[in-house]
Amino acid sequence: MSLDFLAGCIGGVAGVFVGHPLDTVRVNIQTQCARNPKYRGSLDCFKSLLRKEGVRGLYRGVSSPVAGVAGVNAVMFGVYANVERNMADPRSLKTQIAAATTAGVFSSFISSPMELAKSRIQVAGKLAGKSPLDCLIRTYKQENIKGVFRGFGITMAREVPAMITYFVTYEFLSRTTDDRVASTPQILFAGGVAGVVSWLVPYPIDVIKSKFQVDGVATRLYAGYADCLRKTVANEGLRSLYRGLAPTLVRAFPVNAVTFCAVEWSMRLFERGAATLGRPEEMLKQCVDVVLTEKACPC
Numbered sequence: 060m061s062l063d064f065l066a067g068c069i070g071g072v073a074g075v076f077v078g079h080p081l082d083t084v085r086v087n088i089q090t091q092c093a094r095n096p097k098y099r100g101s102l103d104c105f106k107s108l109l110r111k112e113g114v115r116g117l118y119r120g121v122s123s124p125v126a127g128v129a130g131v132n133a134v135m136f137g138v139y140a141n142v143e144r145n146m147a148d149p150r151s152l153k154t155q156i157a158a159a160t161t162a163g164v165f166s167s168f169i170s171s172p173m174e175l176a177k178s179r180i181q182v183a184g185k186l187a188g189k190s191p192l193d194c195l196i197r198t199y200k201q202e203n204i205k206g207v208f209r210g211f212g213i214t215m216a217r218e219v220p221a222m223i224t225y226f227v228t229y230e231f232l233s234r235t236t237d238d239r240v241a242s243t244p245q246i247l248f249a250g251g252v253a254g255v256v257s258w259l260v261p262y263p264i265d266v267i268k269s270k271f272q273v274d275g276v277a278t279r280l281y282a283g284y285a286d287c288l289r290k291t292v293a294n295e296g297l298r299s300l301y302r303g304l305a306p307t308l309v310r311a312f313p314v315n316a317v318t319f320c321a322v323e324w325s326m327r328l329f330e331r332g333a334a335t336l337g338r339p340e341e342m343l344k345q346c347v348d349v350v351l352t353e354k355a356c357p358c
Contacts, residue, residue, distance in 0.1 A: 069322070
């Protein structure tokens with residue numbers, strides 16, 4: 060059971076380092092003023108950040124997702140695997156939807172404050188906080204726990220449909236007809252496509268979430284999710300709900316290809332180790348015995 064969570068954690072960290080620069084571009088494009096845009100497009104935003112701040116600017120706020128995404132993915136993959144494993148028919152579509160929905164709900168408790176800190180630092184820099192943790196501490200002092208979880212409801216509204224399309228797409232593309240283990244290229248392709256599809260469905264919700272969470276760093280503009288949606292459409296048009304979609308989809312494929320590959324191979328290595336060495340606690344005991352008896356180490 061714990062290995063599912065550990066594998067998800069490893070996959071999440073691997074995915075963050077691949078995709079964070081394009082995530083920074085996405086958030087800056089989503090939250091810029093439409094009437095007086097700071098960037099002409101995604102490429103201009105990328106070049107501008109790289110020119111002014113270097114590679115470090117593209118990885119601004121990365122410590123939050125490294126810690127947070129590790130936790131989110133640990134919960135997401137761990138909950139999904141355990142719910143799926145304990146259902147009557149683990150391979151059915153009904154089971155996949157139920158497991159993905161549960162994973163989306165649980166992961167929202169971590170991803171909501173994590174993304175709030177990340178988005179504010181990506182957009183406002185040190186004005187929001189010296190670090191993601193500092194940002195959350197400042198937010199808590201100014202707005203209490205309600206401020207830390209600002210955007211929680213809309214985060215969950217995004218996560219549930221995203222997780223359903225994410226896992227269902229991956230299961231469909233990675234499953235072999237003769238139940239053989241999927242190859243690495245197949246895992247990479249299935250994971251990449253699953254990541255792209257999972258963003259296409261809830262993307263407008265994510266735009267409103269980003270604007271709502273960033274709101275309040277300098278001034279408060281929106282009274283709630285509906286007010287944010289209404290003002291965004293009224294002032295910027297329906298097209299604004301898909302602003303930043305291009306870098307998001309470009310980022311989604313490699314990030315999720317790497318994430319799923321890391322998760323799958325972690326699980327295979329863990330299971331292989333468990334099969335040859337027994338349970339993790341037994342393996343640890345055997346390694347301790349090496350110090351005492353000088354036997355050959357099982358590792």
